[in-house]
Amino acid sequence: MPTPRPRRSPAWTPARLGVYGFLIVAALFFLLPLYVMLVTSVKPMEEIRLGTLFALPQHLTLEPWVQAWSSACTGLECGGIRSGFWNSVAIVVPSTILSIAIGAVNGYALSFWRPRGAGLLFAILMMGAFIPVQVMIYPLVRVLASVNLFSSLPGIIIIHTIFGMPVMTLLFRNYYAALPMELFKAARIDGGGFWRIFLQLMLPMSTPVIVVAVIMQVTGIWNDFLLGLVFAGSEHLPMTVQLNNIINTTTGERLYNVNMAATILTSIVPLALYFISGRWFVRGIASGAVKG
Amino acid sequence: MTQKRQSVSFAAYIAMVPMALTVLLAYLGTMLWTARVSVSSSRTFPASDFVGASQYIRLFNNERWLLSLQNVALYGVLFIAACLVIGFLLAVFIDQKVMAEGALRTIFLYPYAMSFVATGLIWQWILNPELGIQEVLHKLGWTSAKFDWIVDQDMAIYTIVIATVWQASGLVMALMLSGLRGVDDEIWKAARIDGIPRWRVYTSIVLPMLKPSVSTAFVLLFVMVVKVFDAVVAMTQGGPGTASEVPAKFIMDYLFGRANIGLASAASIVLLLTVLAIVAPLYFVRNRRAAMGA
Numbered sequence: 407m408p409t410p411r412p413r414r415s416p417a418w419t420p421a422r423l424g425v426y427g428f429l430i431v432a433a434l435f436f437l438l439p440l441y442v443m444l445v446t447s448v449k450p451m452e453e454i455r456l457g458t459l460f461a462l463p464q465h466l467t468l469e470p471w472v473q474a475w476s477s478a479c480t481g482l483e484c485g486g487i488r489s490g491f492w493n494s495v496a497i498v499v500p501s502t503i504l505s506i507a508i509g510a511v512n513g514y515a516l517s518f519w520r521p522r523g524a525g526l527l528f529a530i531l532m533m534g535a536f537i538p539v540q541v542m543i544y545p546l547v548r549v550l551a552s553v554n555l556f557s558s559l560p561g562i563i564i565i566h567t568i569f570g571m572p573v574m575t576l577l578f579r580n581y582y583a584a585l586p587m588e589l590f591k592a593a594r595i596d597g598g599g600f601w602r603i604f605l606q607l608m609l610p611m612s613t614p615v616i617v618v619a620v621i622m623q624v625t626g627i628w629n630d631f632l633l634g635l636v637f638a639g640s641e642h643l644p645m646t647v648q649l650n651n652i653i654n655t656t657t658g659e660r661l662y663n664v665n666m667a668a669t670i671l672t673s674i675v676p677l678a679l680y681f682i683s684g685r686w687f688v689r690g691i692a693s694g695a696v697k698g
Numbered sequence: 699m700t701q702k703r704q705s706v707s708f709a710a711y712i713a714m715v716p717m718a719l720t721v722l723l724a725y726l727g728t729m730l731w732t733a734r735v736s737v738s739s740s741r742t743f744p745a746s747d748f749v750g751a752s753q754y755i756r757l758f759n760n761e762r763w764l765l766s767l768q769n770v771a772l773y774g775v776l777f778i779a780a781c782l783v784i785g786f787l788l789a790v791f792i793d794q795k796v797m798a799e800g801a802l803r804t805i806f807l808y809p810y811a812m813s814f815v816a817t818g819l820i821w822q823w824i825l826n827p828e829l830g831i832q833e834v835l836h837k838l839g840w841t842s843a844k845f846d847w848i849v850d851q852d853m854a855i856y857t858i859v860i861a862t863v864w865q866a867s868g869l870v871m872a873l874m875l876s877g878l879r880g881v882d883d884e885i886w887k888a889a890r891i892d893g894i895p896r897w898r899v900y901t902s903i904v905l906p907m908l909k910p911s912v913s914t915a916f917v918l919l920f921v922m923v924v925k926v927f928d929a930v931v932a933m934t935q936g937g938p939g940t941a942s943e944v945p946a947k948f949i950m951d952y953l954f955g956r957a958n959i960g961l962a963s964a965a966s967i968v969l970l971l972t973v974l975a976i977v978a979p980l981y982f983v984r985n986r987r988a989a990m991g992a
Contacts (some may be wrong), residue, residue: 425794431789435804439809439820439864446823457833459824511713520711525712527721534725536977538924540949540966544735544959545728548744568724571717600709629813631928636954646815650932653819662823669819673812680811681804687811688872 432689447471447667454662470663476665480648481655487668490648494628496559498646501566502623506616508567509574514604515605517582518576520589529574543636551636557639565637566627574619579614582608610652621683622690625676645672731972732963740960753964763965765885766943769855773944774923776856780863781919785870790900792871793878803875807868814865818932821861822848854934854942862929865920870915877911878904910984918982924973945969 442459446468447470449463456544475487483489516524546565547556555561585608593603611697643651680687707842736753738745757763788806792799809817824830835843847853881904889899905912927946934942936951945965951961 423906428787429791429802432784432791433802436809436864436868438804439824442824454829455835457727457829459830459834469884485745500735506965512717515713519707521710521714523715524717527717530721530725531717534721536921536973537725537729538946538966538969538973540946540953541732541970542724543729544733544948544963545725549723567716568720575717600713601753612745620834625811629815630815631815631931632950639934646813646928649819650815653822654932654935662829665819666823669816674817675815676811677808680808684804688807688876691810691869691872 427617434569443670444667446663446672447474447559449663451661452665453660456631457613470661470667471671473661473664474652474667476502478652480626480643480651487648487671488644490643490645493638493642493648494645497562497634498624498627499564499636501563501570501627504563504572505567505570505623506619508571509619510578510609510612510616511576511604512571512575513580513582514608515600516579516591519600520605529578531572531575539569547636548648556637557641559638559642562634562638562642565633566630569633570623570626573622577619578612578615581612602608604608617683617686618690620685621679624691625679625687628675709798730965735959736963736967738960738961741761742957742959744959749960751961754968757961757964757968759952760961761788762943763945763948765940766945766948769942770923770944773855773859773926774920775860777862777866777923778916778919780859781870782915784867785915786865786873786874786905786908788867788871789874792875807873809865810869814862814926814928815932817861817865817928818858821864822933825857825860835980848934849938851938851941854938858926858929858933858942858955861933862922862926866919869918873911873915874908881907900904907930913980913984918976921973924969977988 445461446454446465448466448468450465450467452460453464462568474486477484477591478486480487480490512528515521516528545588546568550556550561550564551611555564590603596606627690628644629646630644631646631650635647636642638647649668652668653660735744737748737750739749739752741748790800793805796802825845825848827833827849830845832843832845835845847924848857885903886899888894890904925946926944927950930936930942930944930947936943937945946969947966949962949969952958
C-alpha cells in the first residue's frame with residue numbers, strides 16, 4: 407500500500423534555496439519568449455526601433471493586433487490572418503471528428519472482434535507512425551490529384567485522417583483493451599451486432615478517451631505546417647502557413663509588433679486548450695508517447 | 699447462428715476498410731512508389747526507366763545534402779541531449795515537494811502546445827541581431843557583445859537547437875515526472891537510513907529505474923529530429939545560404955521547388971532507412987520486454 411510521503415515542513419536550508427533558485431531561473435527562461443511576444447505586440451514601431459526588447463511599452467497600443475487580424479499581408483493578399491483562422495477551423499473540425507471516428511472504430515474492432523488480418527494491418531500502421539512524411543508526400547499528391555482532391559478542403563482532411571490514424575487507433579485500442587471482455591460477451595448474447603454494440607455500449611463509455619483524442623488532434627492539426635503547406639491549396643491555407651508568410655515574405659519594413667500579434671493569435675487555440683485541459687493534455691502526450 | 703456470425707464479422711471487415719486502405723495505399727504503396735522512383739531518372743515527372751543507384755550516387759555527391767546530414771546529426775545530438783538533461787533536471791527539482799508545483803509544470807510545458815512555426819518566429823525575433831538580445835546588451839553598455847548566431851553561417855543551426863529545446867524539454871519533464879512519481883517511497887526511506895545523499899540516489903538508483911520514460915522520450919525526440927522542418931523554415935529558411943539546411947527541407951525543396959523527384963525520393967528513402975535502423979531495435983527490445991513481463 408502506498409503511504410503518503412511524510413510531510414515535513416522543509417527548512418530553508420541552502421539546498422532548499424538552491425532548488426528554488428534553479429526553478430525560478432528556469433521558469434524565467436521559459437516565460438521570457440512569451441513576455442517578449444506580448445510586450446512587442448502592444449508597442450508602436452517607434453519604440454521597437456529603439457532596440458529595447460525587454461522594456462514595457464511606453465504607449466500601449468492594440469493597433470498591431472487589429473492589423474494582424476484584419477490587414478496584414480500574407481504574401482500577395484492583405485486581409486490579415488483572419489482568413490487563415492477560419493481555414494484552420496474548417497480543417498481542424500472535420501479532420502478531428504473523422505480521425506477520431508475511424509480511430510475509435512479501429513480500436514473497437516481490434517480489441518473485441520479481431521477480424522483476420524487486422525493484427526498485421528495494425529502492426530504496419532504502427533510502423534507507419536515512424537515513416538518520415540517526405541516518403542509519402544509526393545505519391546499522395548499524385549493520388550489526390552488523380553481524384554481531383556489535391557489542393558482542396560476534403561483533400562487536406564483526408565490527409566490529416568491518414569496521418570492521425572496510427573495514434574488514434576492505438577489510443578482507442580488500448581482503452582478498449584482495458585475494458586472487461588465479459589461486458590462485450592454479454593452484449594453479444596443479448597444479440598447486439600457490430601455497430602449496435604459500438605454505438606450503444608462502447609461509445610457512451612468512451613468519453614474520457616475521446617476527450618484526450620480531441621485534445622491531441624485539435625492541437626496537432628492546428629499546429630501542422632507541412633501538410634497544410636502542401637495539400638491545403640492556396641484557398642484553404644491554415645493559419646500556421648499564413649503566419650509564416652506574413653513574417654517571412656514581407657517587403658519593406660518588418661512590422662515586428664504585427665508579427666508578434668499574429669504569432670500569438672495563431673497560438674491562442676492550442677494554448678487555450680492546454681490551459682483549460684491541463685492534466686488531460688499531459689495524459690494525451692503520454693498516450694501519444696506510447697506509440698514508441 | 700452461423701448465418702448471424704458471418705454477417706456480423708462482415709461488418710467488422712467493412713469497418714477495417716479505411717485502415718486497410720491507409721496501410722496499403724498511403725503507407726506501403728507510397729513507400730514502394732518512392733523506392734521505385736528513387737531508382738529511375740525522374741525529374742519533373744516520374745519516369746519508369748531504371749537507372750540503378752545513380753540517384754543515390756548523385757545524392758551523396760550533392761554538397762547541400764551532405765551539409766544537411768551533417769546539420770541534422772549535430773542538431774539531433776544537441777537537441778536530444780539538451781532536452782533529456784533539462785527535462786530530467788526540471789522533473790527532479792519539481793519533485794522536491796516545492797511550492798506552486800502546478801504553476802511551474804504549466805510554465806515548463808506550455809511551449810509544447812505551440813506550433814514549431816510560432817516557436818521559430820518568436821526566437822527569430824528574440825535573436826534578431828539588430829533589435830533583439832544583442833542590441834539589448836549593447837544598450838546596457840556591453841557594446842562588444844556579439845550574439846548574432848542566427849545570421850552567422852557557423853552558428854545558425856544552434857539557434858534552432860535553442861528554440862526547439864525551449865519548446866520540447868517540457869515534454870521530457872512531463873514524462874520523467876510521471877516516471878519519478880512511480881518510484882517507490884521505500885527506496886527513499888532506505889536511502890535515508892543508509893545515509894546516501896539524494897543526488898546519488900537519483901543518479902544510481904532512480905535514473906536506471908526511469909529507463910522506460912527515457913526511451914519513450916528518446917523515440918519522441920528522435921522523431922522530431924527527423925521531422926525538423928517547420929522551425930527551420932520559420933527561423934532561418936535554411937540560411938544563411940544553406941548553412942542550416944536539414945534533410946526534410948532538402949527533400950521538400952527538390953520535390954516541389956527544384957522539380958527533381960528522383961533525387962528527392964532517393965533522399966527520402968535514405969531518411970526512412972535511418973529511422974528504421976534506429977527505431978526498430980528500440981521497438982523490438984521494448985516489445986520483448988513487455989512480452990517477458992507479461
